[in-house]
Amino acid sequence: MKHQAIDELLFGKIRPQKPPKKFVLLVCALLLLTIIPLYYPSICRSLFVSKTIYSNPLVPSPSSSAQEEDLPSITSNLKCDIFTGEWVPNPEAPYYTNKTCWAIHEHQNCMKYGRPDTEFMKWKWKPDDCELPVFNPAQFLELLRGKSMAFVGDSVGRNQMQSMICLLSRVEYPIDVSTTEDQRFIRWKYTSYNFTMATFWTPHLVKTKEATYTDGPTKTGLFELYLDEFDEAWTTQINEFDYIILSAGHWFFRPMVYYENRKITGCNYCLLDNVPDLGKHYGYRKAFRTAFKAINSLENYKGITYVRTFAQSHFENGIWNEGGNCLRTKPYKSNETRLEGLNLELYMIQIEEYRKAEKEGRRNGLKYRLLDTTQVTLLRPDGHPSRYGHWPNENVTLYNDCVHWCLPGPIDTWSDFLLEMLKMEGMRSAEEKKRLISRDRRSN
Template sequence: MKPHSVELPLGRSHAQPKTPKIFLLIIFGTLALLTIIPVFYPLLGYPLYLLKHSSSKPSSTYDSQEPDASISISESETCDIFTGEWVPNPDAPYYTNTTCRGIHEHQNCMKYGRPDTEFMKWKWKPDGCELPVFNPAQFLEIVRGKSLAFVGDSVGRNQMESLICLLSRVEYPVDVSYTPDDNFKRWKYTTYNFTIAYFWTTYLVKSKQREVNGPTQTGLFNLYLDEFDEKWTTQIEEFDYLIISGGHWFSRSLVFYENHQIVGCHFCLVENVTDLTKFYGYRKAFRTAFRAINSLENFKGITFLRTFAPSHFENGWWNHGGNCVRTKPFTSNETALDGDNFELYMIQMEEFRTAEREGRKKGKRYRLMDITQAALLRPDGHPSKYGHWPHENMTLFSDCLHWCMPGPIDTWNDFLLQMLKKEGAKSHQ
């Protein structure tokens, strides 16, 4: 696979100046005053953990002796695979940075000297059932003749590359991209006639950089909250599966437009413009993205919302020494989804339910891939300072937002496979 363009996690690269920068969830201390703490939400119907806490072949072939992922996860159909704990798994990982050539450089933690390896040796154990280990041969059989698109930012790309690495035990895809732009890539598994695509969109809606620096020195962006981002909305009708996600970019300074007029902003410091906070933009962006999907008459695929994945900065803001140095997962009683993370998650859930209800009238299908608790419990899974060589001529902060590969993000694709198996069972019935 060709190397992908590098989106620096937290800073500016002098070596690759054309690479898009990424801003992290955590912003300057002064923005903490703008944090909205939710007072009340009706939790009925939400995950249990919220109630608790209010084509070339690879060099190595797939080992058929791995655990049989065709086994049903549970005799009970009521098991919530997204609520559980991380438990030790000495058999992991199932690929390495030397066996998979598709790992993004800034997530290649072992290459860049991460000294501990225990973070790779855990598996997700849902409450009341088992989640099978990812079976690449089974996955490729399920998606034979189909296509899957990832729509989102660099965390979405992180999951896509995890999937490519998990599948590399069976086959590598060939690049069939229609453009040289690395933000819009397509790969094909020729043996299985299966296509994966990636569509880069930081805000899900139409956007444009307004100023290079902005109040937080990370750019000021115009978001046109009622306008589709046609770079992806015009491309997805042919796909069988769509995984949509987004979140961390909304902490940048933003100016909100609706009906071609400025309606407010998030920490833009523009005179006579009301600060509506990032949550306003986040809700409207997802609403518009779902409206775009529901408006596509020829889109017959399944839309998966991959929920928000919290970052894990400790001991300071991202640009004031914050880091993520833990080497073990949290247990579910050691932390809780709260503050901004809770607000963003609940916005996603509410807009998803509305879109699902409206989409059903038009024959659209929506599914929830709720990775939030599993991600929340893994402060040990980020690159930290192991996303580049210490001596490189770069200005980088610790990356506590993206995920090492191999690592916890591989479990997101365990979820994906189980959900596809469930879809197959529905079709059979």
Template sequence: MKVHAINEGKTQLSTRRKTSSKIAHLVALALIVTIIPIYYPYIHYILEKPTAIPSPIDNLLNVQTTTTLSRHHPIYRSHIIPTTQKEDDDPKLVVVPPEKKEHRKRGRRKRGRREAVLKRTGGDGDGDGDVGGGGGGNKSCDLFSGEWVENPEGPYYTNTTCWAIQEHQNCMKFGRPDQDFLKWRWKPNECELPVLDPVQFLEMMRGKSLAFVGDSVARNHMQSLLCLLSRVAYPNDVSTSSDQNFRRWEYPDYNFNISIFWSPYLVNTDRTDRNDITKPFKLYLDEFDESWTSQIEQFDYVIISAGQWFFRPTMFYSNRFIIGCLYCPESSIRHRPSTFSYRRAWRTAFRAINSLKNFKGIVFLRSFVPSHFEGGHWDKGGDCVRTKPFKSNESVMEDYSLEMYKTQLQEYRIGEREGRKNGVKITIMDMTQVMQLRPDGHPSKYGHWPLQNVTMANDCVHWCLPGPIDAWNDFLMELIKREESGR
């Protein structure tokens, strides 16, 4: 009897182990299906060779000229220097100690970098649509040049007080041990950027509407705003669709509503495989994505953004004819860089906005935001484990992030000028260098519970909530104030 009982116990234990193993693998598979679409591009990006980027004038003449800057250019050279000598190795990154320079000099140097970018991207320096901070108000203060400074009062909500945080952004829930990354605010060099006051914001938005257009980082931004406002008011879900990518919330006491429109490529798209999101998408680069272009005319403010999806395998179409691809196996199709589709997509998006006959609102372009993988690519152990921001002279963009940013600015300049002719206001919310300095704000491995014997990719693309992107709404409130005072 004892032997029989022992054998039976062993059998039950073995069964439980097998069942647990199956469950763990199923959970891991689900997480992989969720994460791969976000990070897939980084598998291939290192293989992409520098390619000529056409300037706006050259595009009109159908002539391409190279505007790519050397990574050793004195303006754009990063102070994060790879210690390895092999180009195909994953660089181990070290930070060069900041030079001890007087604060005002640092501000002038930073403005000089920005002016150099504008000069290369076709900036006219006339002050309209200025990258330095919008329309009315104190134009002499560039909101986007500054430093992250300590803020002991943060954060202004927690993962237990806000209902809008998705699991993969809930860093505190999943055991992130440090909280210093929550204790910073953005300080422009020559003025103050007030922290968002939820009551003042809701009063300012009384009777108005706000739309977010873009990908999961755009949704990340919207959720941050919902969390900040949750300190004083909760909205009603008045969505007409069950699709989580198209939602609408209403604050009835203020007659104010917020909507999200999912459009990671900004243009009309289709899948090559309906059942596999990791397979290439078809991008119809000259066609509007009517899921948002047909909806935004009614909104007072629209925040539009896009970025990381443009590194995925994609097929490019114009006039319904294939004109190229990114990371496709076909040798007969012209292989083009990420900036090719990024440029065309923004051109089409601005054309859609400027074609709206009755749009009286303001469009904010939220600029490209870099990821922060260090020590390897996303699928090769790359991670973002820093616990505090960089100083402004410790890190600047280079390589593909810089190219995407430059491309976006070039198309913004063209779209903004065309908008002025048609009475459409487009301005920029320049978060690129601001967030380049925040490698400490990503979920990393704290976007899910660890799984035994399963290695998951680290998330260095999205942002913890609460976290650094709460400051995006400080910028948003100040920019709206400036635009309205300018009117």
């Protein structure tokens, strides 16, 4: 009724009479609130960010007597490990469906293809020592107004981007502004926020060729990885981006031949004569090392690189091409399973190479952050499409998918993490500014 009354006042849906003083003041206030954002959008954005920071109960709000330059201090929330915790029920989820979001890839559209259970969509992550808010699409878009974000990696990275598009669809859908017809390189723009999101397909992160001289031992192709050469399909494109989400993993399980200095140095399960089998971990380490070298060597890139850690598959009773499947319908508790074997080794390689890159990048003024999804997704064997990514009677050879994630599903939580990390970034910047101000005062 209040909105109706205001509409009537503004649009003259009452009989003409001399406007009372309160009416004039109301109209003036509304006009000011309309005009100011148009001419001074930065003011509104800064107010929004301030509200975001101070809305956290762990972040003290400045007192009324505080000086203008006073800023919030580092809080325990910044020191909380948001990646250690448990999955807890969330009856309010999901926040979109396969009918409300067109961005879901067919093979991850589990509800469309008949998955009978729905509980896998109704969980959220609860860190041990703090709270992780559920993704707020309006807040995310406002924080990234005028910014750009690139997902660099394989189809799981694309899966993550499609999840984010679906979560943001409650506020706005993007338009396709891709510069190529190649679906491996897609750009989306949220016009109301001038926010661009892109995906760069690079499953091995480095320069790669699929060899023609053999199908490989698993009949999936034998890939040639040039472990010391940049994949220019993405390394020449990311200068313009403010944020990069870098990830890779499952393609390193395939047969590969490793090249360094344009010469074969080894392979992973290639079964070629006189070529030593160096294993998956060798190529994985070298690929991340080269990817980080590419980022740190860019002259104009000033963005933040988020390294998303390995999200393992959940095949049981066989591997992917030998009848393996994932039929569980609820999460593990943290004490019911653990990361081990090759999956643990790949995760540790990422951590080790990330730390080296972060140290090197810091010297060049670049920022790296760890988006640690490994433990979080280890506990979700119930979140994969399995056989529900296609119709059961399709006349094609399709394997059970225990690698990608149903949408809606557990991968939506990765956006919870990302938004929280973006807010933490604002807190860190505020704290850094506060330290600089304090140092300047002491020096004066």
